Amino acid sequence: MSLQQITPKQRGYLIANSHPDGCAEVVKRTWESIPPRTPEGRTPVVLLLGSSAGYGMSILLAGLRRHSIRGVGVAFEGAPSERRTGTAGWYRTAATAELAAGTDTDFVFVNADAFSSNAKEQALDLIAERFGPVDHLIYSLAAPRRTDPVTGEVHHSVIKPIGEPYEAASLVFPDGVATVGTVQLTPANEAEQRATMQVMGGADWQLWVEALAARGLLGDGFTTVALSYVGSDITAPVYRQGTIGAAKEHLEATARTLADGVLADGAGRAFTVVAGAAVTQASTAIPSIALYTSLLHNVLGGEGWHTTADQAIDLWSQLAGEKPLVLDRQGRIRLDGWELDEKVQEKVRKLWADPTAALADEPAGAEWFYNQFRALYGWDVPGVDYGADVETAVAWPDFE
Structure with missing residues (x-):
């Protein structure tokens, strides 16, 4: 047992500790926001990479709640210790596993670096032994660095403009109060561009698909x-x-490349999915996104906003064939029409022209963003007693 009272250790858009009960409550609320349904026919086998946060977690919860998916989720999270709490994704995964255990499905979780060859072997061994061929591979990884499994080279991603310096308004929260500041970034050099592509591009996604194909694990x-x-x-x-x-x-x-290569001749389909705006641990690291998202929420309000769960429901409806794929001219699945509606964007642009005045007139969007950001780590979640001792030594979900 490791009962203790904890308080957030925050610096800017990073909180170094997480609250187990708060993280679990966030998962529960997301789960309850997804209307359940009983699917007909065979339930799909899913390999979900990046299952512990953001879009990936919502896609997992919607898949369990509405399509009774079976399979494996892979995430790379830090375990709790005597000196620190586990990562937020650690606690979210434990809470997700409890919800999954209450269904008729079979979904298990692997804690490993999805970029590594060992993670691929571990996950695919488990799939082959427990589930059989995969129907859907969902790739939802966001990471600051990646080690190339072949060369061993470590690539670090950067968030920088290309070609010209970047200067724009940004949203900061000194003492928790929304303030408009300024961010300035120098352009990335070619090495930084290549490194970011190696981390956030499609190299690892291709390796996963090719590994499934090599093991004969691509389902019909x-x-x-x-x-x-x-x-x-x-x-x-x-x-x-x-x-x-x-x-x-x-x-x-x-x-x-996948469609023309390993998935050619009817072996499968590959799409990118353009999601809409969201408050995630990945998005908060991008300069100006917090301010833009806050203003967007002011324009749309709660009823017009599409949560990651809303978008996940939409995605599964398309993947399951319940409604046609919404594809753009580049063949990408689009979930972001609500965000990029021209009337919505026109209103956001007007607010962006003077963000200080916009937030003074309507601070609700910034307050909403700050609460959403803190909730990513389990803080400021309604209904959680932050004055009570909490068990931080939560185990990673086990499976037989």
Whole structure:
């Protein structure tokens, strides 16, 4: 037992510890926001990479709740110790496993670096022994670095513009109060661009698909998707036109490479999925995204906002064939129409022209963003007693 009272250790957009009960409550609330249904016919086998956070976790919860998916989730999380709590994803995975155990499905979790060859072997051995061929491979990884499994070279991603310096408004929270600041970034050099592509592009996604094919684990009608983002022209200089955007273009090109290569001749389908805006641990690291997201939420309000769970439900409906794929001219599945609606974007642009005045007139969006950010680590979640001692030594889900 490791009962203790804990308080958040926060610095900017990073919180060094997480609250187990808060993380579990976030998972429970997401689960309850997804309308359940009883699927007909065979339940699909899913390999989900990046199952402990953001879009990946919501896709997992929606898949369990509405499609009774079976399979394996892979995430790389830190265990609790005597000196520190586990990572938020550790506690979210434990809570997700409890919910999954209450269903008629069979879903298990592997804690490993998905970029490594060992993780691929471990996950695929488990799939072969326990589940059989995979119907869906969901790739939802976001990481700051990747070690090439062949060369051993460590690549570090950077968030920088390409070509020109970037200067724009940003949202900061000194003492928890929303303030508009300024961010300035120098352009990435070629080495930084290549490294970011190696981390956030499609190289690892391709390795996973090829590994499944080599093991004879591609199911009939196999489909794989990788999560991507386009976003607004407001954030394009630092995102879509920057190093991360270039990596996402590589990810999208990889979908075509897979379709023309290992998945050719009816072996399967590969798509990138352009999701809408969200508050995730990955998105909070991108300059100006917090301010843009806050203003977007002011425009849309709670009823117009599409949560990651809402988007996950939409994605599964398309993957399951319940409704047609919503594809753009590049063949990408689109979930972001609600965000990029021109009337919505026009309103956001007007607010962006003077964000200080916009937040003074309507601070709700920034307050909402801050609460959402803190909840990523299990803090400020309604209904959780933060004054009580909490068990931090939560075990990773075991399976027989």
